[in-house]
Every structure is written in C-alpha cells, then in structure tokens.
Amino acid sequence: MSSKKSTDLQPQDQVPTDWPARYQALALESRHPLLKAFYQAGCVSADTPMSDVPLIAMDFETTGLDANQHSIVSVGLVPFTLKGIQLGRARHWVVRPKLPLHQTSIEIHGITHSDIDDAPDMSEILDEMFSMLNGRIPVVHYRDIERRFLDVALKWRLGEGIRFPVLDTMAIEAHLHPNRRPTRWQQWMGKKPVSIRLADSRGRYGLPHYAAHNALMDAAATAELLQAQIHHHFSPDTPIGDLWL
C-alpha cells in the first residue's frame, strides 16, 4: 500500500488475463502432488460470467504483516458463488506459527499461546485446504496478505510456492473511491477520508456489523462484501477477467 497505484485495479497489461493457460503450464512445472492437482483442477476462463464462477473466500490471521518475518496463525475458508455462501462447508483452523506470537497480534485476533500449543502445523491441514481450493477462485480483502503468506508458507513446507488469481474486495473498494484521501483543503472543510477496511466497506452496502473477528467470520464477511459489490457496481454477467488480479 506504499503507493496509490498498488491498491487500484492494475492496468490490463500487468494482469495475466490468461490464467487458464498459466495453470496448465504450472501443472506441468510443479512437482508437489498437491500443487499439481491444484493447477490441474484448472481455472475458469477470463470471459466466464461472475455468476458461473466457483469462488472461495479466504482469510488468514497472522502474527504480523511481513510474510517473510511473520506466520499464519489461523485460516478461514468459505466456498461460495454469487448465489450463495455455504456456511456448512466453511472451515476454520488454528495453526502453529513458526515464529513466536507477539503480544500485539494476540490482541487483534484473540488467539493465545494455549490455543496454538495444541494446534497442528499448517502442513497437516494442507490436504483439506486444497480439497476446498481446487477449481475455485480465491476471494480476499487485501490480497498482499493471503497471497504472499500462502506462497511463503508453501515454499517452506512443499519446497515451492503458489500462483493464483484473486478477487480482492479491498482493491475493488479502492478503485471505486480513487480520491478517498481528502486534500488538505477538503480536510479543512471537514471531509473525512473514505475507509476501505472490511467493516467500513461493508457498512456502505448495508451489510451487518460482526462482533467476532476470526479468520472464518472475516472470510464470510468478505464473501458477502463481494456479492454486494457485484450487485451494486457490476453485474452477475460481468466477466471475471475484468476483476481478477
């Protein structure tokens, strides 16, 4: 988020629109069976309407913001489509971080030392995670966290990283509110910045406030936000290629 550009939808040339071809190539390149299966499950083509895309909301709680220094402590996955978010198939795991928990991150997600003492290493949940991810397009709120942390975590455990397109609800909000930081003049006139954080973004669509913060509720909240964004600013016929990053 260092520059404004990075959170806007990127110019077309920077986005690999041909994700299906990329998946085919990666399926051949990758060695680990989990990743091979993931790429072989394929990726919808860029012209697929949003209404036909199998999606999966993904949220991680982490010990910090830097994927190279911090670890994942919990994972929430919620499979869904534009027509429905299936709560019965939602999964949540607490995993043991490689690095010690910082007091500050405990305050954010409420996962404590005793929670993670019994928790599995992420490698133990990968089978189940991938059984849910295969064939679905991940949806996140702020892709830098989920995409980078998963990549690093898999490099550590499987010896290779992962590439996939995402729908980033925060990037969509950023795109919708390009001038969200008021100028000094506007600030002086009392204009407030537009927040694109998950809870604030949801508020703009009349979505409820959730008291609990955990990877699963945040993933579900992200899924709801995407449904709302599509119905307000796009359409179920919008091709996914317009939105993925």
Place this chain on the structure above:
Amino acid sequence: MQAELIDIRNHMAQYPPFDEMPEELLDKVVESIEVEYFRAGTPILDLGDPNTWLFYIRSGAVELFRRSGELYNRVGEGDIFGQIGLLMNRKVRFPAKALEDTLTYRIPSETFQYLFENDDNFADFVEIEDHSRLRSALSRREKSNDLMTARVTRLIARKPISAPSTVRLQEAARIMTDQGVSALLLMDEEGDKPLLHGIITDRDLRTRAVTEALPSETPISDIMSEGLITIKSTAFIFEAMLTMLHNNVHHLPVMEKDEVRGVIALSDIVKYESQSSLYLVSNIYHQQNVKGLKKISRDVRDSFVRMVNEDANSHMIGSAMAGIGRSFTQRLLELGEEKLGPPPVPYCFLGLGSMARDEQLVVTDQDNAMILDDSFVPEEHDAYFLALAKFVSDGLAECGYKYCTGDIMATNPKWRQPLKVWKEYFTDWIENPKAEALLNSNIFFDLDGIHGNIRFADELKALVAERASNSQRFLTLLARNALNRTPPLGFFRTFVLEEDGQHRKTFNLKRRGTAPLSDLIRVHALACGSRAQNSFDRLSAIAKTKLIIEEDLENLQDALEFISIVRIRHQALAIEEGREPDNNVRPEDLSPFERNHLKDAFQIVSNAQKFLRFRYNAGVGRNVQ
C-alpha cells in the same frame, strides 16, 4: 457448526422461532445456511417459481406481495419469509422484493422439513399465517406479537427535551427545531423536582399557532395541552399503542415514578412495527380528501388480519379497529371543517356503540351523534352542522362504514342537538324508562367524544354514572333487555342452530355471544356508577365494588375473550379466503377444542344472565331475536 460462526447463530437465537430452539438444532440450521445478498429493489422470489428455501433476514427489509401485486407484508431483521410456499406446494405464494439492501440466510427445504417435523415450537411458528392456525386453539397464543412483549422503554431514544412553561411560542419552536424533536415538554421547578405541566407538539404548532396566526410572543402555556396523558415505563408497547389510539394523541411522556424518562411518538411505534395499525392511523391523518381516505380504507382489513395472525388479543384488536374508525371520523371532520369553515358554535362529535367501547371489528355500521353548544340556534346554525354530519357520514360510508340502519347518525336531527337537550334525553331514559324506548337507546350508553369539545361528552358520561345507579327501575328494564338474546346452547349442551341467509345451519357469534355479554356487563357497570365504556374495563370497575364475586368476573372475562377471538378469527379467515366476513359460524367450521370451549363460554353467559335476572329483579326476558 464451526464455533467461529457463533455470530450468526447468536443473531438467530434472538428471534423467534429460533430463540427457543435447542442449541444443537440451531447449530444444524446454521450449517445448512446459504447466505445471499440482495440489492434494494431487486426481486427475491417470483410468483409461481419453485420455493425451496426459507429466508431469514439478517439485515435489511423485504416486501411481500399478494398475487394481485398488492403489498401483503413488510418484514425486517430477524424475520422469516417463504414458509407459506414451503408449506403449501413449494411454489412461491407471496413474491418478495428487497426494500433495502438485504442480507438473507437461506435455509434449505430439507432443513425446514426436518425442523417442522422435530421442533413443535418451530412448526407452530411457521404455521402462523397458514389457515390451520386460525382454526387452532387459544393455547399457544401467549407469545409472538412483539408489541405485546416489548416495553415502551425500548422506544426511548433520548432524554426528554423540556422548557419552562413560561417560554414564548417562537422560543419553543426554536428549541424543537434545534433539538430535532416533534414534542416539547413544559416543566417547571416546583419544590425539589421539576413538575410536568404540559406538552406542545408539531401538530399543535400547526393547528393551534400557525392556523390561528398567533403572535410569536404568545406564552406557550396558552396553547399547550394540559391534563397530560402519560404512560408508565413498565407498560408494553401495545399498551402505548392503545393509549394513543384511544386518546388520539401522537406523543406520550413515559413516566418512571414521578419522573419523565422520555417521550415516545406514534412514529416510533410505526418504525418499530411497521405493520402496526398505528401505521394506518398515521396514514389516515395524511390524507387530503375523501378519495384518499377511501383508498387507504382498503388496508383496514389487511391490518385486521395481520393482527389476528400475530395473535393479538381481542381487546387489542377491538381497540385498534375502533382507533382506526375514530381516526377516519376525525380526519373527515377536519376535512369537513376545512371545506365548510369553522363551526359557528362549539360542538362535540360522538362515537357510539362498539366504537365507544373499543370493541369494533371489520363488519361495522357507523353509529354517531353530535352534541352542540347550548348557544345553538337551529335556524342560524343547523345548516352547517347538517352539512358537516352529512359530509362525515357519506365519507364514512365511502370508507366501508355502512350507514346505520336504525338511523343513529348525526345526520338525523334527533341526534344532532344541544347539550341541554341531550341531558333531557338521558334524564328521561333513566328516570322514566320504557322497555321499548330503552331497547333503541341502549347504544347511547356506550358513548365517547371523539372530536371537538370532548367536555360535552364527559358531562353526559358523568350524568349517566350519577343517575343510572340510583334508578332501580332503569336498571331492571335495562337488565330485562339484556336478557332478550340468549346464548345458543340447548338443554344437553348442544348448539342451537339457526338458518342464515344462505340457508346454512349456523349460530351467530355476535347476536348470541358477544352482544349479550356486553349488554349484561353494561348493566352491572352502570349499577356501580362506572364511567368505563370498554367491557373489560367495565369488568375491572365492577371488580372494585364486589357486586360480583371475583371468580365469576374472571369467568366472564375469559368467556368474552374466547367468544370474541373465535368471532375475530372467523372473520379473518373469511377475508383471507376472499369471502365477505360475517358473524355466522357453522359448528363444523370449528376445531373440537373451539367447540368445547365455546360451549363452556356460552354456559358462563347463560349463568351470568340468570344472575342478572335475579340481581335486578328482571323477571322473564322475552325471547326477541
């Protein structure tokens, strides 16, 4: 269910029917849910489409429509919809559309079926709007209706805004505008705590100050309402609703001991429960002509059916319907005065019979009268009042309140008289009673001032309360008249049936049930000098005098409630099935439970009539229809 979804479960656990569901079962429900978002204005269910989900509203609001496209219901957070389609043929019966941006939790039909078969509370709840619900017993009537279980304090959003009663008109208006309130309390320091003197509302400012072009320096005490109607902080919202309906006030200070906790407005209740009959009432006051009133009068029956389906009791329904009738009358009088100019002398418009008793239902005549000031000069003033009475009476007929066949209406010169004449009427009825004449004037002993100088009506009530209890002959004849109509019970507890207009064997729940009851309760109430008009209120007044033993009073109360509610449901069912509602019931239309309890209730009426005959020495009543 994943424990992290607790937020979702907790939300549902606040609302019926999920609030009484065992935890494990609710977990199962949450697991089966699919969440779907609908933007405001988009359709959710289309008529005739397969209906395979029960919808729970997590946030937002949804409107349900009838086949005809008419609005059927408006539901919001915590409500469910789609159950009727699921119960019937899995086809959408009431199309649904998102009124606001709405997040729904969809529960699949398999889960719905499972809950329906395994959770009685759930099954009862979703059947609410099913017809079988109307056929079922009183036993599960206690819950649901939010208005009956939520306290008025829930509606208080802020501390009351007040000013000393010495402020001037302009200052009061400024305070109200600055604070964004529609009512200002006028309070003065007296001794150690402030005393509530009066209230001034937006409406007062419009009708009393602006219309009369009062100078801005007018002391507010000149136009404020005194003798305030307030409500206790422990009261239920429906009681506040009844109080507003009955007194035609739109603001109620909520009192905790002697202190004002806040003010609730009619609009607060409407917001809380958008389907409440108050919504209709507030709408009535917004209509600018008879045409507009006629248009919204079509909602009266919907409002009635909705209250029945929400398990409101007969007192609540009767009061709400009377309140609606009163509002139509009041609005018509306001419109009439706008058209004809201000009245040449003060007057009071009277509602009579069921409207005065707060026991009105949907099939009702208009019974009304006018008390004019004693300065009334027929040659000079009567043309005005006749025109006004006619305007109101015709307007009421347009709105579905049929002309009174007995011509008890203010259009009849006999019932459009100065106060002194009315006092003579009542004195004559009470002191020189004649059985036949009393039969026709019965209805005047249920009277209520609904517009204009209400004091006139109060004077008549006072006169009746004072004189009636002292005239033994009057009470005897009144009691004898009250025995004319007997409950339809044969010797062996069988129903005595009569042929109705369509040659069906029926009995009449009004003529043979509620009417004899309210007649005999009226006699006792007048004997105790009570000024109450509503039958339940009269029973409470009688209870204080020990005229009747407590157990018998309770029985009477139960009998009245039961017969009334069966009658009400019978009418609601007819409306829902598109028939014209009436009071004629066939025994086979009733559930065994209802049949049995009706027999018990009729037995109570019969016993009470025996007591009445004995108590007032009324002899044998003639068996007139």
